[in-house]
Amino acid sequence: MILSTHFVFGMAVASQTDSRLLMPALSLASHFLLDRIPHWEYLDNAKQIKNNFHLVFLDLLSPTIVSCLFFYWGWINFETLFWLNLGGFFAILPDGIVFLRYITKSKNIWLKKFFNFHRKNHTLVDLNKYWGIITQVFIIFLSVGLIFIAKNIGMG
Numbered sequence: 001m002i003l004s005t006h007f008v009f010g011m012a013v014a015s016q017t018d019s020r021l022l023m024p025a026l027s028l029a030s031h032f033l034l035d036r037i038p039h040w041e042y043l044d045n046a047k048q049i050k051n052n053f054h055l056v057f058l059d060l061l062s063p064t065i066v067s068c069l070f071f072y073w074g075w076i077n078f079e080t081l082f083w084l085n086l087g088g089f090f091a092i093l094p095d096g097i098v099f100l101r102y103i104t105k106s107k108n109i110w111l112k113k114f115f116n117f118h119r120k121n122h123t124l125v126d127l128n129k130y131w132g133i134i135t136q137v138f139i140i141f142l143s144v145g146l147i148f149i150a151k152n153i154g155m156g
Helices: 003-015 022-035 046-051 053-072 078-104 109-121 129-149
Strands: none
Touching: 003 022, 003 053, 003 078, 003 129, 022 078, 022 109, 053 078, 078 109
């Protein structure tokens, strides 16, 4: 999955719970759940990441910018903005740990074990670009819908 899909789904998870203990765990778990769904990724190795860092940055920043616009337009308050983005952060954290291993070429045993766990958790079915994008757009729209109907942002 692309980072935006993970981030927005993590935001949706955060919108559905007020628990300070449960939300980080559920948002983190959502990453691995989404990775089990057949999908398409635009980057798959360290060289691609380094050569397309601008795409990674845009992919990472897009949901945060949109949520800040929601705050600016008065659709959510600052506390909700923070909570939603925290859920998004926990949802992309596994990819951040994998990225850390990529860029440091670390031999750290814990990073290596996590990297292997993350790789094994991915689906073995890669969709073509068209269906992969459709799948992720669907997940993003579903997630945004969950955010908007959540009672804790006053829109449901």
